[in-house]
Amino acid sequence: MRQLGVIRSSKAPTVRIIGGGLTGILAALEAHRLGCRDIELHERFDQLGGTAWPRRDHGLELRADHRYFGPQGDPTRTLLEANGLAFDDFENRFGSVSPAPGGDLAFTHDFEGPALRTRKLDLDHITGDSLADRIRAYPHDISGHLTRYCQWALGSWLDEVDAGAAIPLGIKRVYATDIDTCDLARAKKADPVYDGLYGIPRALWGRLQNQTASLPADGYQTFFMRCQSALERLGVTIQTASFLSPQQAFRAREAGDVVVWAADPAPLFAPLELEPPKRLAKSLTSYIFKARYAGPLPFHVRNFTAEGSVFRVHLYECRGQALLSAECVSEISDCDLRRQIHKLMGGFGGASLHLDETVSIQVEPRWAQHSLDAARKLAGLHAALAKHQGANFIAGAWEAQTQTASLSEISKSLTQALEIEPAEAIAA
Known part of the structure; x- marks a missing residue:
């Protein structure tokens, strides 16, 4: 101290x-x-x-979001x-799902933002304080998809949303998949604007930030x-x-x-x-399942496809029971929800995921986006x-x-x- x-x-x-x-x-x-x-x-x-x-059901904590603490020294x-107060450290694992050519999905490990195709990195100046101003700085092939994603997630005109919403929406940085990683790394090192708007998956970047996080014991x-x-x-x-x-x-x-x-x-x-x-009027509907999963816990994945209803999936453990929370931009039937969850988890050990009964459904307003x-x-x-x-x-x-x-x-x-x-x- x-x-x-x-x-x-x-x-x-x-x-x-x-x-x-x-x-x-x-x-x-x-x-x-x-x-x-x-x-x-x-x-x-x-x-x-x-x-x-947190709410509880039969002794299990129902966590609709993925609230973590930092590593030792935070x-x-x-x-x-x-x-x-005591904390338990864990390996901080996460991923994202982005659109790929032909209607396929791009699964990106160790990166929380969208992974999008672009042939150039050139950025325009950010001319205002809105989320739309921030997005317009990207090349058209990136900005077009980010606009669709944010409108899907928020249901608001992006000129009316503060640029700081990029952080809770998960789009603070974009991984430009068609650009050579070394070229992208050089651009990030040379210009703080590029560093602030572009990212590289942790394993490719060689950076050790966010490798560990913690939860209250x-x-x-x-x-x-x-x-x-x-x-x-x-x-x-x-x-x-x-x-x-x-x-x-x-x-x-x-x-x-x-x-x-x-x-x-x-x-x-x-x-x-x-x-x-x-x-902002948009609310999230969270569905929590009991689950069985052979992958690491906790784990979360974001959906940047702007399709379906599932915005984010969060898997965690409570008293030896795996639980899965699916945050959705709209209400959805149980059958469609399970199908979408399995689709998003397909690149992250989804074959081992089994969803059991639903234990909670919560509809809550968003507070993180201004x-x-x-x-x-x-x-x-x-x-x-x-x-x-x-x-x-x-x-x-x-x-x-x-x-x-x-x-x-x-x-x-x-x-x-x-x-x-x-x-x-x-x-x-």
Whole structure:
């Protein structure tokens, strides 16, 4: 752990955190690490975990998405481990399915993005902030398919979607299959724009990033219960079934408290007389099966063909039972769903996959993709909070694409709000 500074204030303020999901938990742990000892955590549900709290069926966790932690040394994991949380490492395995000539499928191992044919790499300048602007930078044969895929996945005009949606959609980088790998590698090394838009499968690239990841030991429900115990040991006051309104949070800040709003930002717009953003309307339907599979677990594969209903397949193990989650862009019959899953898994040991009974069907809204309107209005919300509430009201890093990025932003804001003097300055 990095060396700490000291709080300059004669009396350390109370830190009030709204939202007991993972972001709120990490904010409480970080506030304690930075020296604060009067911390309150408010969670509107009956237990910590927020929307990440998993449903269970006969003792099995039903995970509709593939939420992982980083390898050893990842800052988020390091902070949690310092407070007694344990993780199990695993070999991070994944793949993608893309269209191929003649209606065939291209199965790409160790690459999460689309693998698409193109005869040239030339990129145009990205001229705006929308997903459409990002996609237009590619050659026409790539941009045309990416447009079809995103419209299939989102059901929205791409000019209305923020470019950051490329990450949760899995199209941050494209593997150009008709280009010599050495030429592609040289282009990536020579130009950061090419490096940001093109990718190479891990095995061909010779890079070791993302080889390992981790999951909480004994599952997510146990993880969140252990997080609560760790916070209680630190003296954090946890109030479940509790939600501070924006007005209450503003008053707490005016009284000298530091407030971290780690919950959904939507309630903050009206009190600041801001128009709320428009969210993307598309939802995902997730089907979870008991399964038998001889391949590595966990494993996930993305579908970039823009055909069928299955957007992503995620296989994982819980208490010795293999489970398969299929995230779908639309509802689908059981027979067609099973057929599509087997087709997508055909290049990844699909012959060994057997789907047993369905244990769960969930329809949930998408939160990971922002509309362009939402991205702009969130930026406006940050500016309004900074102007009217000052440094002692900390926004929850809502736009961050990773939990580690979110933790880094909150840590910087807490350091400023708590008026912490760096250790190096003290030593000098």
